[in-house]
Amino acid sequence: MSKIRTRYAPSPTGKMHVGNLRTALYEYLIAKHEDGTFILRIEDTDQERYVEGALDIIYRTMKGTGLIHDEGPDKDGGYGPYVQSERQATGVYLEYAKQLVDKGSAYYCFCSKERLASLKSTVGNSVSEDEDEAKVITKYDKHCLHLSKEEVAKKLASGIPYVIRQNNPTTGTTTFHDVVYGDITVENEELDDMILIKSDGYPTYNFANVVDDHLMKITHVVRGNEYLSSTPKYTRLYQDFGWEEPAYIHCPLITNEEHKKLSKRSGHSSYEDLLEQGFISEAIINFVALLGWSSTDNKEIMSLEELIKEFDYKHINKAPAVFDMVKLRWMNGEYLKNMEQDRFYQMALPYIKEVITKDLPYERIAALIKTRIETFLDIKDMIDFFEALPDYDIQMFTHKKMKTDSESSLAVLEELLPRFEALEDYSEAGIEAAIMSYIAEKGIKNGQGLWPVRTAVSGKQSTPGGAYEIMSILGKEESLRRIKIAIDKLKA
């Protein structure tokens, strides 16, 4: 059995869309599961859509996610070039297209864009009140197929711009097999004579893809199911060339909450956007892997290594999957909770410093928030009270379950204040001892003693950590100041 070779073939047109990321991931997993080769190929045949810097994003994403390719523009494996514009320069695509022309499976077309546009006739326009959905016929009419060799040669010589189109049969059917969707058959009548070589000399994606996959000996092709409808045309190409087709693995679409294709502005469209939203790479990969696939033993939290071991492309789902941000948040939180403290601290620090300018023990703050956040963006609202005491209402001291009210809270704070002032050991343990002995003396519930204190020093209903943690982090001076403020408020 020959070794598996998969390829991720992005176009450098902008950010890394999560659908593309999943495709890359599956290609990687399929290859690595069988110890195969994972290739990166850049499909930049559309110069108009090329975006500066997009290539960097691709490399950065691959590196950041750990999807390391074995062959690519920067890693020659003997099947290069790995950039289609460079391959184009070698003339391969034209050469192969001409082979097809010689076989009668393709032909030159000199039709102007105007003529092409006129072909898109609208039928039954008057009746279609269903929005502006007019019936449109978009198939090319094979007008240039009937040009004689001499006419073609003449036009070619005179420099008229041309295109090379596939010559599809008009009768019969074409069938291809997809690993997830099974056999799919279409009427050849439906097949458009798609363009293989554009008038600028570049191949279309449709053509370059087939030629390159064959030349690079790709065994498994993974792509989104938006390609399902064009695959029969690729099958024709393989048949015309006499090449063996790779295994097709079309993945279900990833949609937004409205069940529409993910769009640029939906917030979860790209890997980079997600990083900006405070998610970490491992969680994104893990989550995306589970969109359309699940492991046999139901495991959900899986590292890339585990995914490699578990991944079986035969278990990919057919139905489109909604990208659920809420679940991603949960998963990200799981990763954060399980992260080694030091790494968490390093990653959280910039976000902490964004809100806290005072000289406080950042590491301890980080430890407090670790189990309480889902993304790094959650940090801000959680720790802002360390920086400045918010303006709170004394209603907050009244808590039914804690059995506290303004009056009891005032008493507790006034009695505790001198004890805190006299406290030498202002560590967490020292403060705890002071408060607990007070509680014991008074014979009150923990909550009755602690709720007023925590509220006074934080000014918030809920906080990461409790009274002693907060007080020791704030320091003696600041926490006493806040307690005095509380006493004043309660007296007023």
Place this chain on the structure above:
RNA sequence: GGCUCGUUGGUCAAGGGGUCAAGACGCCGCCCUCUCACGGCGGAAACACGGGUUCGAUUCCCGUACGAGCUGCCA
């Protein structure tokens, strides 16, 4: 419009002729607890519809509905 694909709780998702139809997220409740989280326990919640085939269909077949994708000298 045509073609293609899809349809299990709100979402992800197992299962595929006989199951009390898994699990996860979210939601709700309880426990833990100085708050919020964490953790633990429990709960509500699904086979789109109509015909077949069959002793028996969520599972197979056919329709219908709904949804999506494609219908570019984009990928």
